[in-house]
Amino acid sequence: MSTAEQRLFPDWEVSRWFNADAPVSLTDLRGQVVLVEAFQMLCPGCVSQALPLARKVHQMYGGQGLAVIGLHTVFEHHDAMQPHALEAFLYEYKIRFPVGVDQPLEHSPLPATMLRWQLQGTPSTLLIDRAGRLRAHHFGSIDELELGVVLGRLLAEDGIAAQPPGPVVHSADEGACTPAACPAPSTGR
Amino acid sequence: MSTAEQRLFPDWEVSRWFNADAPVSLTDLRGQVVLVEAFQMLCPGCVSQALPLARKVHQMYGGQGLAVIGLHTVFEHHDAMQPHALEAFLYEYKIRFPVGVDQPLEHSPLPATMLRWQLQGTPSTLLIDRAGRLRAHHFGSIDELELGVVLGRLLAEDGIAAQPPGPVVHSADEGACTPAACPAPSTGR
Amino acid sequence: MSTAEQRLFPDWEVSRWFNADAPVSLTDLRGQVVLVEAFQMLCPGCVSQALPLARKVHQMYGGQGLAVIGLHTVFEHHDAMQPHALEAFLYEYKIRFPVGVDQPLEHSPLPATMLRWQLQGTPSTLLIDRAGRLRAHHFGSIDELELGVVLGRLLAEDGIAAQPPGPVVHSADEGACTPAACPAPSTGR
Amino acid sequence: MSTAEQRLFPDWEVSRWFNADAPVSLTDLRGQVVLVEAFQMLCPGCVSQALPLARKVHQMYGGQGLAVIGLHTVFEHHDAMQPHALEAFLYEYKIRFPVGVDQPLEHSPLPATMLRWQLQGTPSTLLIDRAGRLRAHHFGSIDELELGVVLGRLLAEDGIAAQPPGPVVHSADEGACTPAACPAPSTGR
Numbered sequence: 001m002s003t004a005e006q007r008l009f010p011d012w013e014v015s016r017w018f019n020a021d022a023p024v025s026l027t028d029l030r031g032q033v034v035l036v037e038a039f040q041m042l043c044p045g046c047v048s049q050a051l052p053l054a055r056k057v058h059q060m061y062g063g064q065g066l067a068v069i070g071l072h073t074v075f076e077h078h079d080a081m082q083p084h085a086l087e088a089f090l091y092e093y094k095i096r097f098p099v100g101v102d103q104p105l106e107h108s109p110l111p112a113t114m115l116r117w118q119l120q121g122t123p124s125t126l127l128i129d130r131a132g133r134l135r136a137h138h139f140g141s142i143d144e145l146e147l148g149v150v151l152g153r154l155l156a157e158d159g160i161a162a163q164p165p166g167p168v169v170h171s172a173d174e175g176a177c178t179p180a181a182c183p184a185p186s187t188g189r
Numbered sequence: 190m191s192t193a194e195q196r197l198f199p200d201w202e203v204s205r206w207f208n209a210d211a212p213v214s215l216t217d218l219r220g221q222v223v224l225v226e227a228f229q230m231l232c233p234g235c236v237s238q239a240l241p242l243a244r245k246v247h248q249m250y251g252g253q254g255l256a257v258i259g260l261h262t263v264f265e266h267h268d269a270m271q272p273h274a275l276e277a278f279l280y281e282y283k284i285r286f287p288v289g290v291d292q293p294l295e296h297s298p299l300p301a302t303m304l305r306w307q308l309q310g311t312p313s314t315l316l317i318d319r320a321g322r323l324r325a326h327h328f329g330s331i332d333e334l335e336l337g338v339v340l341g342r343l344l345a346e347d348g349i350a351a352q353p354p355g356p357v358v359h360s361a362d363e364g365a366c367t368p369a370a371c372p373a374p375s376t377g378r
Numbered sequence: 379m380s381t382a383e384q385r386l387f388p389d390w391e392v393s394r395w396f397n398a399d400a401p402v403s404l405t406d407l408r409g410q411v412v413l414v415e416a417f418q419m420l421c422p423g424c425v426s427q428a429l430p431l432a433r434k435v436h437q438m439y440g441g442q443g444l445a446v447i448g449l450h451t452v453f454e455h456h457d458a459m460q461p462h463a464l465e466a467f468l469y470e471y472k473i474r475f476p477v478g479v480d481q482p483l484e485h486s487p488l489p490a491t492m493l494r495w496q497l498q499g500t501p502s503t504l505l506i507d508r509a510g511r512l513r514a515h516h517f518g519s520i521d522e523l524e525l526g527v528v529l530g531r532l533l534a535e536d537g538i539a540a541q542p543p544g545p546v547v548h549s550a551d552e553g554a555c556t557p558a559a560c561p562a563p564s565t566g567r
Numbered sequence: 568m569s570t571a572e573q574r575l576f577p578d579w580e581v582s583r584w585f586n587a588d589a590p591v592s593l594t595d596l597r598g599q600v601v602l603v604e605a606f607q608m609l610c611p612g613c614v615s616q617a618l619p620l621a622r623k624v625h626q627m628y629g630g631q632g633l634a635v636i637g638l639h640t641v642f643e644h645h646d647a648m649q650p651h652a653l654e655a656f657l658y659e660y661k662i663r664f665p666v667g668v669d670q671p672l673e674h675s676p677l678p679a680t681m682l683r684w685q686l687q688g689t690p691s692t693l694l695i696d697r698a699g700r701l702r703a704h705h706f707g708s709i710d711e712l713e714l715g716v717v718l719g720r721l722l723a724e725d726g727i728a729a730q731p732p733g734p735v736v737h738s739a740d741e742g743a744c745t746p747a748a749c750p751a752p753s754t755g756r
Contacts, residue, residue, distance in 0.1 A: 040371065042466055042467055042470050043370070043371045043470065044368055044371075044470060044471055045367070045368060045369040045370045045371070046371075047425060047426075048368070048425075048426065049369065053334075056334060057334065060334065060335065061338070075373045075374065076371070076466075077463075077466035077469075077470070079462055079463070079466075080462060080463035080465075080466040080467070081463075081466075084457055084458060085455075085457070085458035085459075085463060087458075088420055088454075088455035088457075088458040088459075089420055089458070091455075092420045092421065092422060092455070092749075093422055109374060110373055110374070114373065119373065120372055120373060121370055121371050121372035121373040122370065122371050122373075123370060139370060139372075140369050140370040141369045141370065144333045144334050144337065145242075145245060145246065145249065145333050145334075145336065145337045146249065146337065147334065147337065148333065148334045148335065148336065148337015148338045148339075148340070148341060149250070149337045149338075149340050149341040149344070150337075150341060151337070151338050151341060152337060152338040152339060152340060152341020152342040152343075152344070152345065153341040153342070153344060153345045154341075155338070155341070155342060156341065156342045156345035156346065157345065178234070179233050179234060179237070180234040180238070180329050180330045181232070181234045181310055181311065181312060181328060181329040181330065182229065182232045182233075182234065182235075182265070182310050182311050182659070183309055183310035183328075184264045184299060184303065184308065184309060184310040184311075185264065185298060185299070231655055231656055231659045232659065233659060233660055236614060236615075237614075237615065265655075266652075266655035266658075266659070268651055268652070268655075269651060269652035269654075269655040269656070270652075270655075273646055273647060274644075274646070274647035274648075274652060276647075277609055277644035277646075277647040277648075278609055278647070280644075281560075281609045281610065281611060281644070282611055371470070418749065421748070421749045422746055422749075423745070423746060423747040423748045423749065424749075426746070427747065431712075434712060435712065438712065438713065439716070453751045453752065454749070487752060488751060488752070492751065497751065498750055498751060499748055499749045499750035499751040500748065500749050500751075501748060517748060517750075518747050518748040519747045519748065522711045522712050522715065523620075523623060523624065523627065523711050523712075523714065523715045524627065524715065525712065525715065526711065526712045526713065526714065526715015526716045526718070526719060527628070527715045527716075527718050527719040527722070528715075528719060529715070529716050529719060530715060530716040530717060530718060530719020530720040530721075530722070530723065531719040531720070531722060531723045532719075533716070533719070533720060534719065534720045534723035534724065535723065556612070557611055557612060557615070558612040558616070558707050558708045559610070559612045559688055559689065559690060559706060559707040559708065560607065560610045560611075560612065560613075560643070560688050560689050561687055561688035561706075562642045562677055562681065562686065562687060562688040562689075563642065563676060563677070
């Protein structure tokens with residue numbers, strides 16, 4: 001097995017998908033940066049922090065070389081977090097990116113992918129680069145600025161971003177001072 | 190003048206520096222990504238959002254190929270925002286990165302750099318790449334994830350980041366479920 | 379029926395209790411101010427705002443003339459919000475005040491108490507005074523200051539708060555200026 | 568001196584007022600609950616927490632038996648916090664309630680009222696009841712729910728609130744589930 005292949009991150013094992021017309025695999029996503037959010041629908045930190053951030057990443061950068069995938073890694077309260085309950089949860093929380101149910105195992109409270117990837121709990125955020133290699137793995141809540149910097153770095157590894165774009169100019173609303181900004185008097189600009 | 194030189198972003202004009210042993214210029218910072226935060230000490234959006242974010246960027250990434258520079262661009266309430274007041278402000282708000290006072294002009298309420306750069310007000314956040322070119326310019330409050338992604342992209346433009354680092358693994362505390370995370374039962378890992 | 383009785387707010391109808399040794403009734407709580415939080419475990423606004431606030435009220439004022447009662451008023455996704463799922467939810471979210479399951483009805487998606495009280499949805503917050511009368515009814519997220527003022531008014535209606543207490547003096551930590559406070563230099567106090 | 572008089576809280580000593588047509592005294596405000604916010608314009612905790620909360624109290628309850636008074640108790644950086652700077656600050660932060668400048672003293676860094684009231688620093692929040700007695704005194708940031716409960720209790724001490732008002736009913740918007748609330752299906756109400 002070649003060195004490069006050895007470094008490929010192993011795929012997930014999923015029993016059922018939501019928000020996807022067909023099963024998704026890491027291999028299918030090669031060429032994109034992939035953010036995997038491993039969560040449980042009854043994990044408070046997942047609901048209040050990790051999933052809203054994954055949703056924001058998906059809304060702002062999904063389809064721009066970045067894929068966001070949810071993985072429902074149930075390791076406790078199995079009866080309360082069956083797929084039909086997850087479906088209601090995804091609907092109410094307006095989660096639109098693909099979410100896979102981590103394959104349950106008969107003799108383990110932890111599901112298959114969770115064991116394979118040695119996840120420590122939920123939420124766990126994993127970042128896989130365009131070449132399929134694991135580049136970041138974080139258990140617990142993640143800082144938004146730090147996640148952005150890592151994403152920006154991984155997105156830049158595309159071999160085609162040579163030419164700098166012109167500066168991006170955004171503006172606040174004009175007029176009087178607001179809580180967000182104080183516009184300057186016009187100077188004929 | 191060559192094309193490359195034309196695209197260099199013009200330097201600031203500063204009458205006095207705080208948190209710096211000697212005057213700083215954009216030219217001195219060539220090779221680093223530079224985040225310039227143009228602010229006024231009595232601008233609510235600067236105090237509540239832009240400066241805390243600039244401070245966070247400085248604490249997390251300062252000295253890692255990134256420089257954060259504050260620019261006090263006073264265009265109103267000039268009497269209340271003189272350098273001695275700014276000094277007290279920087280002390281109380283624990284701002285440690287270099288801050289320059291934008292050069293006041295006799296016949297304009299707007300100071301010199303603000304005019305030169307055509308800033309629309311405060312806060313204005315500018316990002317200058319390692320080659321000295323303006324790459325982003327934002328007036329008003331800025332989203333933390335978005336700022337992170339742009340910073341990550343600019344930091345990756347160093348020509349030396351070819352080899353992927355091993356995955357970064359962070360962990361939440363072990364033990365019972367917390368508001369931030371639910372640790373899984375140990376499986377002999 | 380007497381006027382006074384007419385104004386009494388009708389009791390809830392509950393099929394099962396959590397966090398309670400025995401069934402609880404509004405009549406049992408006469409003499410206390412009662413905050414009822416009607417919620418669903420898969421309602422995002424309940425999870426992010428109403429329940430944390432009810433929990434805070436319970437932690438700060440529970441047992442001081444105030445009772446906090448949760449009411450699980452399931453009107454959608456019935457399969458996903460059965461009592462065993464609610465039990466896991468209450469455990470993970472560390473909700474310790476009594477929570478009753480609003481009695482399901484055969485021919486209505488809305489449960490019995492929800493119909494009786496004409497609730498508009500979840501979260502709904504109801505405040506019942508010491509005499510058993512409904513005094514406030516709010517659908518949607520509630521402002522913390524406003525809730526506090528209403529609670530304070532209702533708690534003051536006890537006929538025994540005649541003597542003013544001495545002033546309550548709280549202190550921030552001493553020492554240098556913090557994000558929260560600037561201590562003054564000592565003056566021999 | 569009578570017992571009652573001894574318990575009256577001593578008045579402030581102010582050199583200049585903003586947002587007031589004429590000097591204000593505690594005696595003038597007898598009959599109202601008075602919230603005094605002692606602050607400095609360059610105190611981070613005052614700007615980020617105490618003043619926004621005082622402003623919110625003023626907007627929601629000002630003129631309903633409650634007066635909010637700011638007191639600029641400068642004890643450091645005196646040159647940077649002169650009245651003309653305070654004026655610009657109050658304008659930019661849209662503070663509309665009366666603000667008095669605590670009388671500076673020649674031989675003390677602490678101003679007159681701060682010494683008289685033995686304030687420990689800024690922010691300090693004081694609550695004076697309708698009879699002119701100090702009822703709460705808090706140094707540092709204050710919890711919004713707790714402030715509400717104390718305000719509600721003090722506002723209820725008016726001797727005229729005997730009859731309970733009808734229930735206050737507020738509603739969230741109708742329609743689909745939002746981040747704030749899930750409306751129930753209509754049942755002919």
